[in-house]
Amino acid sequence: xxxxxxxxxxxxxxxxxxxxxxxxxxxxxxxxxxxxxxxxxxxxxxxxxxxxxxxxxxxxxxxxxxxxxxxxxxxxxxxxxxxxxxxxxxxxxxxxxxxxxxxxxxxxxxx
Amino acid sequence: xxxxxxxxxxxxxxxxxxxxxxxxxxxxxxxxxxxxxxxxxxxxxxxxxxxxxxxxxxxxxxxxxxxxxxxxxxxxxxxxxxxxxxxxxxxxxxxxxxxxxxxxxxxxxxxxxxxxxxxxxxxxxxxxxxxxxxxxxxxxxxxxxxxxxxxxxxxxxxxxxxxxxxxxxxxxxxxxxxxxxxxxxxxxxxxxxxxxxxxxxxxxxxxxxxxxxxxxxxxxxxxxxxxxxxxxxxxxxxxxxxxxxxxxxxxxxxxxxxxxxxxxxxxxxxxxxxxxxxxxxxxxxxxxxxxxxxxxxxxxxxxxxxxxxxxxxxxxxxxxxxxxxxxxxxxxxxxxxxxxxxxxxxxxxxxxxxxxxxxxxxxxxxxxxxxxxxxxxxxxxxxxxxxxxxxxxxxxxxxxxxxxxxxxxxxxxxxxxxxxxxxxxxxxxxxxxxxxxxxxxxxxxxxxxxxxxxxxxxxxxxxxxxxxxxxxxxxxxxxxxxxxxxxxxxxxxxxxxxxxxxxxxxxxxxxxxxxxxxxxxxxxxxxxxxxxxxxxxxxxxxxxxxxxxxxxxxxxxxxxxxxxxxxxxxxxxxxxxxxxxxxxxxxxxxxxxxxxxxxxxxxxxxxxxxxxxxxxxxxxxxx
Numbered sequence: 001x002x003x004x005x006x007x008x009x010x011x012x013x014x015x016x017x018x019x020x021x022x023x024x025x026x027x028x029x030x031x032x033x034x035x036x037x038x039x040x041x042x043x044x045x046x047x048x049x050x051x052x053x054x055x056x057x058x059x060x061x062x063x064x065x066x067x068x069x070x071x072x073x074x075x076x077x078x079x080x081x082x083x084x085x086x087x088x089x090x091x092x093x094x095x096x097x098x099x100x101x102x103x104x105x106x107x108x109x110x111x
Numbered sequence: 112x113x114x115x116x117x118x119x120x121x122x123x124x125x126x127x128x129x130x131x132x133x134x135x136x137x138x139x140x141x142x143x144x145x146x147x148x149x150x151x152x153x154x155x156x157x158x159x160x161x162x163x164x165x166x167x168x169x170x171x172x173x174x175x176x177x178x179x180x181x182x183x184x185x186x187x188x189x190x191x192x193x194x195x196x197x198x199x200x201x202x203x204x205x206x207x208x209x210x211x212x213x214x215x216x217x218x219x220x221x222x223x224x225x226x227x228x229x230x231x232x233x234x235x236x237x238x239x240x241x242x243x244x245x246x247x248x249x250x251x252x253x254x255x256x257x258x259x260x261x262x263x264x265x266x267x268x269x270x271x272x273x274x275x276x277x278x279x280x281x282x283x284x285x286x287x288x289x290x291x292x293x294x295x296x297x298x299x300x301x302x303x304x305x306x307x308x309x310x311x312x313x314x315x316x317x318x319x320x321x322x323x324x325x326x327x328x329x330x331x332x333x334x335x336x337x338x339x340x341x342x343x344x345x346x347x348x349x350x351x352x353x354x355x356x357x358x359x360x361x362x363x364x365x366x367x368x369x370x371x372x373x374x375x376x377x378x379x380x381x382x383x384x385x386x387x388x389x390x391x392x393x394x395x396x397x398x399x400x401x402x403x404x405x406x407x408x409x410x411x412x413x414x415x416x417x418x419x420x421x422x423x424x425x426x427x428x429x430x431x432x433x434x435x436x437x438x439x440x441x442x443x444x445x446x447x448x449x450x451x452x453x454x455x456x457x458x459x460x461x462x463x464x465x466x467x468x469x470x471x472x473x474x475x476x477x478x479x480x481x482x483x484x485x486x487x488x489x490x491x492x493x494x495x496x497x498x499x500x501x502x503x504x505x506x507x508x509x510x511x512x513x514x515x516x517x518x519x520x521x522x523x524x525x526x527x528x529x530x531x532x533x534x535x536x537x538x539x540x541x542x543x544x545x546x547x548x549x550x551x552x553x554x555x556x557x558x559x560x561x562x563x564x565x566x567x568x569x570x571x572x573x574x575x576x577x578x579x580x581x582x583x584x585x586x587x588x589x590x591x592x593x594x595x596x597x598x599x600x601x602x603x604x605x606x607x608x609x610x611x612x613x614x615x616x617x618x619x620x621x622x623x624x625x626x627x628x629x630x631x632x633x634x635x636x637x638x639x640x641x642x643x644x645x646x647x648x649x650x651x652x653x654x655x656x657x658x659x660x661x662x663x664x665x666x667x668x669x670x671x672x673x674x675x676x677x678x679x680x681x682x683x684x685x686x687x688x689x690x691x692x693x694x695x696x697x698x699x700x701x702x703x704x705x706x707x708x709x710x711x712x713x714x715x716x717x718x719x720x721x722x723x724x725x726x727x728x729x730x731x732x733x734x
Contacts, residue, residue, distance in 0.1 A: 032386040034373050036412070068370065078370040078629055080591065085390055086696075088593050105386050106374035107591065107629065 025049050025098050029058060031065075033106035035079065038065040046102075051081065052092025054102060069104065080107045143351040144206035144645040145169055149182070150248040152263065152270060154335050155196055155255030159270040164249060168732070170648060170658075174205025174249065176232040177620030177662040179221030180669055182252060183230065187734030189672035193223040193327075194310060194334040196256035202301070202340070204244040205622040206645050209347060211360035213367050214624035216240045216427040223673060224326040225312040225334075226483065226533050227554040227578045230669040231326030234582075234619060235301075236425035239318040242299035245344030257336035260308070262290070264298075267344040275338035280305050282476035283317040290339055298341040304478030305521050307333035311531045313483035313556075317475070320446060321425070324480045326555060326577060351647030359644060363630070367429045371629030379434035380449040381411040383559075387453075391693045392564040394557065395457040396507050397489040398550050398683075401561045401691040405462030409452060414464055419444070430626055438472070439465050445472045450581075453559030454485025459492060460507030470513055477521040483533055486556030488516045490534040490549055491526070499543050502526055547684035553578035562686055564697035565590040566600035570608045570707040573680045574721070576666040585611040585625065598696045600703075602710035609714045613659035620662055635659075661731075663715070668723060668731050677720040680708050 030043045039062040046061075048054035052073030059066025069079045073092035082103040083089050083096075096102070147169070151160045164178075172181040179201050183189065188199040200222040207215035218240040224231035243251065246265050253263070260279055261272040278286050283304040290300045300318065307314040307329030314329030315322040323329075332340075350356050374382060384406055387393040391401035407413055414420070414436050421444060424431035435444040445468045455461065455470040474481045492507045494500035505512050505526070519527030529537055534556055538549035550557045555578025562569030571584030581587065586608045590597035595604045614634050618625050621638060631637050635652035642650045667675075681687075682704060690698035712721045 030389065032389070033378055033382045034370075037377060042412075068373070076370055078373065082390070086598075087596065088591060090593060103386070103389060106382070107371075 025096065027054060027096050027099070028101040029054065030101060030103045031105075032103065035065055035069050035104040035106070038062065038068045040064075049096060050092060051089060051094045051096065051102070054096065055092065058104075078107050080105060142166060142169070143349050143647045144210075144642075145174075146244075146247050146249050146346065146348060148248060149201075149250035149252055150246070150265065150270070151252045151254065152265075153255040154253060154257045154261075154263070154272075154337065157272075161248075169206075169249070170646075171661060172665070173617075173620040173642075173658060173662075174207075175203055175217070175219040175234065175620040175622040176221065176616065177658070177665075178205075178250060179203040179219050179232055180230060180662065180665045181732045182250060183221055183223070183669055184665060184672075184732040185734050186252070186254075188223050189230075189669045191223065193225040193228065193331055196335070197254060198223065198331060198334065200253045200328065200331045200335065201250050202243060202253075203250040204240055204248075205620065206348075206642065207621050207623065208240045208244045210350065210645060211357055211427075212623070212641065213360065213364045213427065213429040214425070214627050215622065216425055217622040217624065218243060218323075219619065219622065220316055220323040220328040222328055222331045223669075224328075224555075224577070225310070225330045226327045229553055229578065229673055229675065230576050230666050231328060232577065232583075232619065232666075233316075233323035233325050233328050234622065235316070235318050235321045235323040236428070236624070237319050237321060238299040238426050239301050239342065241426060242297075242344060243342045244348070245346050246342050247344055247346035251340070251342075253332075253335055253337070255335065260336050260338050262339045262341060263337050264294070265340065265342045265344075266298075267346065278338050279308065281338075283478050284320075284476055286339060287317070287319070290341060294341055294343075298343045300339050300341045302339040302478075303329040303333050303337075304476055306330075306477045306479045308338070309521070309523055309531070310334055311479055311520060312533055313480040313487075315478045315480055317478055320475065322475070322478070322480070325482065325580065325582075327480075329478050350645050352644045356641075356644040359641065363627075364429045366630040367627060369630060372430045372432075372626060375430050375432035375626045378411055379432055379447065381414075381434065381447050381452050383449040384410050384452055384456075385412065387559065388457075390564060391691055391697060392561040393457055394453065394550070394559055394561050396460045397458065397486075397493040397548065398557070398561060398685065399493070400693065401564055401697065402693050403457035403460075403462070406457060408462045409456045409464045409467055411447070414447070417464075425624075428624065430624070432626055436464075436468055438468055440469070443472075445469075446475070447471065450558055451481035451485070454482045454489075454556075455513065458485045458489040458559070459513050460489075461510055461513055462508070463510045466510030466513060470510075470517055473514065473517045473521075477517070479517075479520060480556075482558050483556040484517060484520065484530075486550045487530050487532075487534045487537060488513060490537065490545075491516065491530060493548060494541055494545055499541050499545055500526075500529075547688075549683060551579060552682060553679050555579050557683075560587055561691060561697070562682055563598075563691050563699045564694060565597050566699055566703075566707070567595055567597065567604065567608055569682060569686070569699055569704060570600070570605060570711055571612065573682055573704060573708055574608070574711055575612075576663070576670050582625070583612065583615050583619070584608065585615050585628075598694070598698075600707065602706045605707050605710035606714045608707075608711055612663055613656065616659040616662040617655055620658075660715070664723065664727055665731050667717070667721070668728055671723065671728075677722075680721060
């Protein structure tokens with residue numbers, strides 16, 4: 001919480017240790033909707049060479065996010081992911097490239 | 112009008128309706144889930160007629176939108192001027208209304224649209240559906256025109272008119288407060304605001320702060336000189352298998368608390384905003400862009416920490432998707448949905464949350480569709496900035512200009528009469544090829560999904576019988592999946608748009624809220640179980656698939672009778688000529704859209720252009 005009472009969600013940059021950052025390939029994960037609310041950050045950097053690896057890393061660091069949206073290397077029903085703002089992906093075996101961005105979001109639109 | 116008339120009576124003021132009750136349908140078989148009749152009120156003559164509904168018709172069209180379109184075809188409404196006295200307006204309930212099933216307290220308002228001149232079916236929720244069905248009718252059909260502005264009271268079998276001349280110009284809020292004092296809480300009311308009285312073709316019908324919003328049903332009610340309908344009753348229907356239905360309802364309610372609805376429950380639909388913005392599909396400044404630089408300022412994530420928020424839900428709903436945000440003026444709170452946020456925000460270039468909330472409140476009070484209002488004003492802003500419209504004060508991003516425009520629509524002053532036409536008619540008035548960027552399909556303004564980056568939704572918009580619409584076609588669900596490349600959708604995927612449209616037709620006819628859709632593993636299979644427990648019919652998923660297709664075809668039939676031609680199934684030229692500036696991959700050519708439409712029509716079993724085969728047309732209800 002900031003002095004003015006706002007949560008840090010707007011900036012949402014998570015402080016990560018050098019040790020953690022040095023592990024494996026890094027991708028940016030942008031969070032929307034429930035995933036953002038559970039993680040408490042708008043985006044973070046995660047480790048993993050596959051989508052499933054990234055999910056495991058996220059669940060370890062953001063237990064509430066993991067419990068609500070992830071099941072091991074998979075997404076729970078009601079959630080989906082998008083690679084680079086282009087392609088929707090859910091297969092945990094999908095290989096990622098250094099610097100990729102993954103969007104994690106609630107599935108349904110509408111309203 | 113064909114149908115089996117059981118009894119009729121002409122009202123005198125407060126006269127009691129007398130006549131036999133039809134506890135069984137005309138074949139004398141008990142009907143579970145239905146009353147088996149509807150009430151037809153001629154507001155010109157005062158004649159109220161109770162008309163029996165055949166079991167076969169109910170089974171083939173269910174209720175809500177489906178039964179509504181069947182009644183419109185039977186009434187021959189397609190050929191009528193939607194604002195003429197003889198025009199038909201139906202409030203339609205469903206077999207699930209009054210059941211313990213979550214989100215089932217819904218009703219459909221069906222008519223020919225004064226905005227599109229095509230079929231319009233808009234849905235709303237809550238107590239009006241419950242009380243309306245308890246009057247003892249599966250639908251209330253209005254024809255004719257009252258002599259002066261009136262309230263139609265349906266107190267079970269008693270039908271009467273009361274003067275509403277003291278309510279002229281009243282907002283929906285004030286009207287509903289007045290009627291609550293006048294008639295008491297047992298009556299549930301559906302009202303129009305001043306926009307409906309002025310016959311604005313995108314006026315809404317409001318109940319308890321919610322709206323049957325799109326396509327101008329409020330203008331149709333206004334054209335009948337009806338300010339409000341008040342309903343009350345005690346007649347309940349029986350269910351075929353009450354214990355099993357209760358058990359299933361409990362399971363459904365439990366599932367409705369799960370992850371598939373968490374977004375709606377915790378954040379509301381407005382949480383789409385930032386995600387759509389990130390994907391460059393957030394329509395901005397009259398669809399000139401797909402992202403809004405200040406989206407964060409009006410996002411619910413921001414509003415949640417700067418304003419008080421309360422939650423609400425419709426009657427008989429366990430989701431509770433409604434999120435109301437306080438106005439800083441201290442003047443209450445406003446229900447915020449993604450569609451009004453996008454239409455009165457980015458679409459008009461507005462990044463001031465207080466303005467968006469105030470504009471939303473003015474739309475709700477006046478009874479105008481926020482999507483069509485924002486779409487039309489955004490279009491006018493672009494026309495003004497291009498010098499096509501002499502309104503130098505009307506600029507993107509100017510909150511006061513937005514509020515002034517909304518007020519003018521309601522008052523009929525200044526630019527109001529032009530804005531009140533909706534974007535299509537306004538473009539025809541302005542000329543100078545402005546129609547190419549008027550944000551509409553069949554006259555209905557586009558909701559908040561840029562079709563260039565969501566091309567399955569583009570197909571849904573183009574072919575929808577209601578015009579550009581996200582509720583009758585949920586094709587965006589396919590775009591937000593691995594099934595297609597949303598920026599390069601091919602005709603081989605057109606059947607997926609058919610599937611989402613059929614699902615919507617089923618849910619809108621049962622009726623269940625679409626926010627439940629994520630909890631069904633197989634909507635048709637599980638709906639068949641629900642309907643079987645309610646009605647006692649041995650319904651299968653296969654039958655419901657056929658039912659959904661029949662309902663969509665009936666809507667198309669209505670439109671054909673109303674003058675539809677294949678050239679209507681398209682998108683604004685801008686969207687077929689210009690890629691989104693933020694994303695050159697988001698480009699949809701006219702040729703590709705045409706191939707999608709052709710594939711869609713063939714998947715429906717229609718001609719390539721979308722005409723119905725003789726056999727399909729012949730099997731539909733006729734007047």
